[in-house]
Amino acid sequence: MSAVLVCAVSLAAQKLGVFQDLDRILSNTRMALAPKSASESIVFVAIDASSLDAVGTWPWSRGVHASILDNLTNAGAADVFFDIDFDFPSDTDGDRAFIDALDRAGGTTYLAAFVQPSSISNSDVRHYNLPLAAFAERSWPALVNVITDEQGLVRNYPLGDVIDGQFIPSAGSLIAGHFVEAKHNVEIDFSIRPQSFQVISAIDVIERRFPDALFEGRSVIVGASAIELGDQYAVPVHGVVPGPLVHALAAETLRYGLNPRWLMAEILTIVLFILLCFLHIRLKHSPVAFVVAIVAILLVVEACAFGLFRQSSLLVPSAMLYPSLIAFGLWRLATLLTKSRWDERKTSAKFTNTRRLLEQVFDDSTDAFVIIDEEGQIIRHSRSAEQLFGVDGAGRLAIPAGLHRHVMAEMLSDVRTAAPLIHSMAINLNGHMRSIEFSIARSHFEVPISQNADANVAIIATLMVRDVTETKQQERQIAYLSNHDELTGALRRSTFLAFLKLRLEVGEPVAVFALNLQRFRTINVVLGRNVGDAVLTEMSNRLNSLDEWFSATTRLDADNFAIFTEKPVDADVIDKLTAMIVDCIRAPYRVAGTNGQLDVRIGYTVVTEDDETTADMALEQAVEALETAKSTFAATSTHDPALSKKQSRFRAIERAMADALANREFHVLYQPQYSMTNGRLTGAEALVRWKSPSFGPVFPDEFIPITESTGFIVELGRWVLQEAAKDALLMPPDTSMAVNVSGVQLMHAEVISDVLATLKATGLPPSRLCLEITESVFLTSIEPIIEIMHDLRFPGVKWALDDFGTGYSSMAYLSRMPLDKIKLDKAFIMDLGRDPKSRTILHTVGELCRGLGVTFLCEGVETAEHVRILKSENCAEMQGYFFGKPMPIDDLLKLPTFVSPLLASRQ
Numbered sequence: 037m038s039a040v041l042v043c044a045v046s047l048a049a050q051k052l053g054v055f056q057d058l059d060r061i062l063s064n065t066r067m068a069l070a071p072k073s074a075s076e077s078i079v080f081v082a083i084d085a086s087s088l089d090a091v092g093t094w095p096w097s098r099g100v101h102a103s104i105l106d107n108l109t110n111a112g113a114a115d116v117f118f119d120i121d122f123d124f125p126s127d128t129d130g131d132r133a134f135i136d137a138l139d140r141a142g143g144t145t146y147l148a149a150f151v152q153p154s155s156i157s158n159s160d161v162r163h164y165n166l167p168l169a170a171f172a173e174r175s176w177p178a179l180v181n182v183i184t185d186e187q188g189l190v191r192n193y194p195l196g197d198v199i200d201g202q203f204i205p206s207a208g209s210l211i212a213g214h215f216v217e218a219k220h221n222v223e224i225d226f227s228i229r230p231q232s233f234q235v236i237s238a239i240d241v242i243e244r245r246f247p248d249a250l251f252e253g254r255s256v257i258v259g260a261s262a263i264e265l266g267d268q269y270a271v272p273v274h275g276v277v278p279g280p281l282v283h284a285l286a287a288e289t290l291r292y293g294l295n296p297r298w299l300m301a302e303i304l305t306i307v308l309f310i311l312l313c314f315l316h317i318r319l320k321h322s323p324v325a326f327v328v329a330i331v332a333i334l335l336v337v338e339a340c341a342f343g344l345f346r347q348s349s350l351l352v353p354s355a356m357l358y359p360s361l362i363a364f365g366l367w368r369l370a371t372l373l374t375k376s377r378w379d380e381r382k383t384s385a386k387f388t389n390t391r392r393l394l395e396q397v398f399d400d401s402t403d404a405f406v407i408i409d410e411e412g413q414i415i416r417h418s419r420s421a422e423q424l425f426g427v428d429g430a431g432r433l434a435i436p437a438g439l440h441r442h443v444m445a446e447m448l449s450d451v452r453t454a455a456p457l458i459h460s461m462a463i464n465l466n467g468h469m470r471s472i473e474f475s476i477a478r479s480h481f482e483v484p485i486s487q488n489a490d491a492n493v494a495i496i497a498t499l500m501v502r503d504v505t506e507t508k509q510q511e512r513q514i515a516y517l518s519n520h521d522e523l524t525g526a527l528r529r530s531t532f533l534a535f536l537k538l539r540l541e542v543g544e545p546v547a548v549f550a551l552n553l554q555r556f557r558t559i560n561v562v563l564g565r566n567v568g569d570a571v572l573t574e575m576s577n578r579l580n581s582l583d584e585w586f587s588a589t590t591r592l593d594a595d596n597f598a599i600f601t602e603k604p605v606d607a608d609v610i611d612k613l614t615a616m617i618v619d620c621i622r623a624p625y626r627v628a629g630t631n632g633q634l635d636v637r638i639g640y641t642v643v644t645e646d647d648e649t650t651a652d653m654a655l656e657q658a659v660e661a662l663e664t665a666k667s668t669f670a671a672t673s674t675h676d677p678a679l680s681k682k683q684s685r686f687r688a689i690e691r692a693m694a695d696a697l698a699n700r701e702f703h704v705l706y707q708p709q710y711s712m713t714n715g716r717l718t719g720a721e722a723l724v725r726w727k728s729p730s731f732g733p734v735f736p737d738e739f740i741p742i743t744e745s746t747g748f749i750v751e752l753g754r755w756v757l758q759e760a761a762k763d764a765l766l767m768p769p770d771t772s773m774a775v776n777v778s779g780v781q782l783m784h785a786e787v788i789s790d791v792l793a794t795l796k797a798t799g800l801p802p803s804r805l806c807l808e809i810t811e812s813v814f815l816t817s818i819e820p821i822i823e824i825m826h827d828l829r830f831p832g833v834k835w836a837l838d839d840f841g842t843g844y845s846s847m848a849y850l851s852r853m854p855l856d857k858i859k860l861d862k863a864f865i866m867d868l869g870r871d872p873k874s875r876t877i878l879h880t881v882g883e884l885c886r887g888l889g890v891t892f893l894c895e896g897v898e899t900a901e902h903v904r905i906l907k908s909e910n911c912a913e914m915q916g917y918f919f920g921k922p923m924p925i926d927d928l929l930k931l932p933t934f935v936s937p938l939l940a941s942r943q
Contacts, residue, residue, distance in 0.1 A: 038367055039312035043305050046360040050301040050353060058355035060191075062341070063296070064272045067227040070346040074232040077291070078211065078284050079254050081108070082261035087238040094265065095121075098130035102137035104241050104258060109141045112252035117146040117207050119180055119259030119267070119280045122167040131170070138174035146178035146210050147171055151197060164199050178207035182269060182282055183221060190269045192221035193286040208286030211255045222286075225294040225349055226273040230281045235261075257284055296351045299344075307337075308357060312364050326368055330361045404501040406433065408443055410494065424503060425465070436463045439474070439499075446476040447497040460504075474501045521591040523569055524576035529655075532590035536600055536651040539587070543645045544604040549617065550658035552666060553595040554635035563630055570627040575634065578620050585613060596662075598655060605642060614638055614672050637665045641675035689742055692730050697755060702726050704759045705922035708931055709774070709893065709915045712906060717933045718913055719772035719806065722760035723922045724752065744780045753781045754790050761798040761805065763925040768933055774806040774836060782809070782821045791828055802832030806857065810838050818849055829854040836893070840881065855890050862896020862916070868905050875905065882909050 049055060081104065091100055101118065108116050125131055138145055147167040166177060177199075183192050195218050196205040203217045238258065240246055259280030260267040267279040277285075289295045311333055315326065334357065341352035398405055404421035408414055417433050428434045439461065456475040463470055477498045519531040527535070539546055553575070560568035572595075579589040579599060590598045601613065618636055625632040639662025643649045649657070657675040665673035696702060706720040726734045743749040757775050764773035781787050795802055807828070809821075825835055836857035837850075841864060860881050867874035878894075885892035894906050897916030906914060920931060 038364065039309055039316060042312060042360050042364050043309045046308060046356045047301060047305045049359075050305075050356045055353065055355035055359075058358070059351075059353045060272070062338070062355060063345075063351050064226070066342050066345045066351075067225070068273050069342060070227050072225070072228045072232075072294075074228055074230075074284070074288050075292070076234060077254055078287060079113075079234045079236065079251055079256050080261075080280055080284060081238050081241050081256055081258040082235050082278070082280075083238045083259065083265065085262045085264070087242075088262055088264070090239040091242070095126070098122075098126045098134035100130075100242060101258075102130070102133035104238060105134070105137040105141055105145065107241050107244050108251055108256050108258075109137075109144075111246070111248045111250070113144075113256045114253050115144040115146065115211070116141065116256045116258065117148075117178055117211060117283070119148050119207065119257060119283065121165060122147050122171050123165045125168060131168075135170050135174065138171065141174075143174070143176070145175040146207060147175045148180040148207070149177040149199065149204055150180045151199065166199070176210065177204050178210050179204045180207050180279070180283065182279070184269070188270055190271045190282055191223060193224050193282075193289075194221050195219065206286070207257075207283040208290055211257070211283070211287035212290035214290040222290065222295040223297075223351075224271075224282070224285050225289040225296055226271060226285065227345075228285055228288050228294070230274055230277050230285065233281065233284055255287070259283075294349050296345070296349045298351045298353060301353055301356065304353060304356065308360055311357075311361070315364070315368065326365060326372070330365050334358065334361065404499075406435065406499040406501070408440075408447070408497045408499065410447065410496075412440065412444055415496065421501065424501065436465075439463065439501075442474075443476055443497050443499050447478055447495060456500075470503055471505045472501055473504050474499060476500075521576075524573045524589075524591055526576045526580075526589040526591040526597065529590060529592055532587075532598060533651045533655065535587060536654065539600060539602070540643060540649070540651060540654070545606065545645055546643045546654070547601045547605045547610060547613065547640055548643065548654045548658045549599050549614075549638055549640045550592070550655070550662040551597040551599075551617065551621070552637045552662055553597075553621070554637060556595045556634060559632045559634075563632060567627055567630060567632065571625045571632050571634065574625055574627065575621060578623070579617070582616060582620055585616075592659075596659075598658065600654075610640070610642070610674075614640070618671070637662060637670070638672045639663065639665050639675070640672070686742060689728075689731065689734065689739055690746060692728055693739065693742065693746075693748060696726060696728065697752060701728055702752065702755070704756055704763070704925075706760075706763070706925055706928045707915055707922045708920045708928060709913050710919050710935055711913055712911050715935045717768065717771055717931065717935075719774060720767070720928055721774040721808070721915065722756060722763075722776070724756045725922075740778070744778055747780065749778045749780050750784050750786075753778060754794075757790065757794050758798070761794050761800045764800050764804060765798060766925060766929060769804075772804045772806050772834065773800070774808050776838065777807045777809055779809070779821070782824055788824060788827055791833065792831070795831075795833075803834065806834040806836050808836045808838040808859070811840065811842065822849070822853055825854050839895075841877065850888065855888070857891040857893055857913075858885050858888075859893045859895055859915075862894075865894055865896040865902055865906075865916070866898075869901055875909070878906075878909050878911075882911065885912075886910070 088094060101120070105116060105118075149164070149166045152163040152165060166172060167175065179194065179197050179199075181194060181197065182190050183194060184190055185192075193208055194206050195209050195214070195216055196203055197219060198204070205215060205217075209215065234250070236246055236250065257280045259278065261278040261280070268276050269279055269282050270276050271282065271285075315329060315333075337352075337354050337357055341354050344350040344352060398416075398418050401418055402420055403418075404424045405418040406414060406421050407416045414433050414435070421433060425436070426434050442459070442461075456477045458473055458475050460471065460473050463472060477500070479496050479498065480494070519528055520526065521528060536546075536548065553572075556568065556571070559571055576589050576591070576597070579586065579597070585601055585603055586599045587602055588599075592598055599617075605613070617638060621634055621636040625634070639658050639660065641649075641654055641657035641661060643654050661673045661675040664676070665671070703725055705723050705725055707723060708717060709719045709721065710716065711718050724736065726736075726739055728734055740749070743752055753776075760773050760775045764771075767773070777787070791805075791807070794800075795805065829835065834856040835854055836859055837853070837855055838859045839861045840858050842861045858881070860878065864874050864877050864881075868878070882892050891912045892910070893913040893915060894911045895915050897903060897906065897914045897918045899918060902916070903914065903918065919935070920928075
């Protein structure tokens with residue numbers, strides 16, 4: 037209700053003009069803070085003191101004005117406005133000259149017309165000053181009256197007035213091209229700086245001391261700026277300016293639509309109502325926040341008002357907000373003061389209730405509370421304290437002497453902490469040792485002496501005691517289980533690593549052993565899990581009872597354990613220690629009336645004193661050695677750094693490969709193949725490459741075996757086949773695309789469907805696809821592979837045997853395989869010209885291909901000498917760096933489709 041009342045009163049006051057002066061001050065400030073420069077469309081020809089001195093006594097002969105008009109017309113001025121009185125005749129020659137000048141100007145001249153009030157008091161009669169008829173016939177009248185407010189300032193500007201029944205537009209309207217027959221006024225935008233207009237002295241125009249470009253296409257105002265001529269007006273922001281500049285400011289305002297417009301007070305009243313509601317709802321209880329919010333709101337409103345004026349020349353009548361917010365704030369502060377008094381009474385009652393509640397909590401708490409003064413006297417204690425400590429013969433609380441001394445020492449200590457420290461202590465209560473935790477909190481309170489004297493400050497200590505005997509027992513049990521295996525009592529991995537870290541810090545050679553129990557699972561299955569658990573426990577106890585060489589046993593997982601040496605080791609003692617472990621574990625186990633026996637495989641590593649191996653690394657090395665022992669069926673195995681590095685990289689590449697295909701880290705390159713007979717491009721071989729963000733470029737001879745061992749080669753091969761088939765369609769239609777197929781892919785059930793689906797999806801003719809296999813397929817069962825080759829040969833897919841001569845080729849299988857091409861390995865080509873045997877092998881393979889009726893292709897062709905020798909040995913096709921390295925498909929398409937083999941240069 038209060039917000040509505042404040043808004044209604046503020047709106048009424050705004051309508052009555054109560055805030056008008058403050059609004060004007062605020063609007064002037066905004067204009068001053070947002071200065072604009074005038075456009076270059078108006079030039080002011082100033083009749084200044086130097087012009088008066090040069091020409092002579094004012095008023096000038098009309099011949100002078102004629103000279104000004106002619107010079108401006110000749111300079112290309114768009115129009116000229118004379119803010120000079122032309123309603124009386126001058127000298128005849130001068131008037132004649134001005135008439136001629138007006139004729140030459142061709143109707144682009146505006147002459148001043150103005151209205152003068154009657155000099156007779158209380159008369160409504162107005163006198164008009166109009167140009168002489170001879171002048172008026174050749175020009176346009178322009179109203180030059182300006183309006184001053186009650187403060188004598190020019191703020192508004194008329195659009196025109198009716199004189200003798202005819203509407204005369206104002207000078208500013210004519211210059212701006214704002215032709216509206218309306219008698220209302222518009223506000224001038226005084227953010228436009230008068231000094232930004234182009235000004236030239238009249239004498240310079242008379243004597244033609246100006247460049248024509250100054251006036252070309254511009255509007256020109258000719259008028260007085262000399263103070264002695266009296267044509268000066270007071271305006272907001274800029275003080276006193278010449279009358280012609282008032283018309284220039286008005287013209288700029290009208291031409292560019294900059295005339296300031298006042299925002300409706302009703303809109304601001306709605307904003308005021310919203311702000312008052314916000315203050316009333318969100319800031320109910322904080323007077324300081326309320327005042328800060330009002331100041332912040334006024335600053336934000338003024339910032340917004342400034343922004344609105346700068347962007348759209350909109351004036352916000354924000355003055356009404358100041359008294360409104362202040363009045364509302366005073367009312368709210370008075371309300372808050374009244375409410376605070378009521379709250380004070382409620383707080384007093386609440387304090388009383390809280391004190392009673394705290395006393396009840398104090399007495400009923402399960403923790404023991406004791407309050408002791410500086411003299412060591414017990415002021416008060418809780419019931420639980422009496423239950424814990426008991427009372428002496430005098431009925432006083434029987435606090436143990438050691439605990440009492442601790443409290444007094446803490447009370448008198450100069451050491452201060454942010455929070456009370458928790459202490460632990462074992463005490464004897466009634467013949468039983470109990471573990472307690474306690475804290476001591478010091479407090480200061482005033483003790484009044486008399487009504488006028490200052491109060492003394494006393495210190496008390498609040499002792500809080502908790503019996504944690506059972507909790508400590510549980511914690512010890514939990515701590516044991518967190519560090520030890522629950523079944524065997526062996527250490528856990530984390531504890532083992534912590535102890536090993538300490539051992540390595542000594543700087544002595546340490547041996548770390550990783551053990552894997554053999555036949556343990558058989559005992560579990562045959563004799564039962566209970567027997568297996570008992571065997572594990574006994575085995576762990578045996579290891580713990582070994583020679584003092586060894587640390588406590590650690591269980592890594594189900595049947596894997598680890599230990600390390602507690603003494604320095606060397607190469608001579610390792611075998612002895614290993615034998616001790618083996619003998620210990622292999623000894624028969626008599627458990628639950630049943631005999632059992634275990635065997636063990638051991639992997640170990642030795643960390644020397646100058647080694648930087650960490651505990652985690654040492655255990656990992658021992659486990660890697662154990663894996664080697666298991667894979668080679670050896671009883672023991674030591675850590676091999678080279679093998680470990682290779683295994684680590686193998687695993688890292690395997691992990692990185694999981695997302696490499698999805699992340700498009702693989703790409704396909706193509707190496708061209710040319711015919712030896714006619715030099716025609718016969719096809720290309722698709723070669724997959726991998727650029728890993730982690731490892732950089734990874735060579736195929738490293739990642740392909742990994743893909744084959746993990747089975748990822750099936751997915752990768754399918755993707756390469758699809759990419760190569762799509763790119764093959766971009767090549768000439770008489771060329772083929774060779775794609776390598778792994779033996780692992782050929783043993784996969786979906787290899788036939790993958791190839792046929794790719795051909796169907798891409799539209800590549802089967803005859804243009806050549807699948808290449810290596811001789812390594814002969815290491816597997818060859819019969820299913822030959823069957824798959826025939827199944828794919830039926831629709832037209834071709835087959836090639838790659839890297840021939842380096843594997844396990846069998847002549848019997850060669851005759852049965854549906855081969856179309858044999859590719860001789862590049863190793864034989866590289867030795868041509870150096871090793872005569874290579875040429876013999878080349879000739880033999882060529883004869884073999886001719887006998888089998890298959891195409892003979894040689895890889896690794898790098899020199900013109902290679903080409904010459906291969907041509908003499910009837911090689912059918914060639915592939916190698918001589919014709920082009922593996923390249924992207926775009927580069928392959930730029931290669932020539934025909935090349936003379938003997939004349940070709942490197943591509």
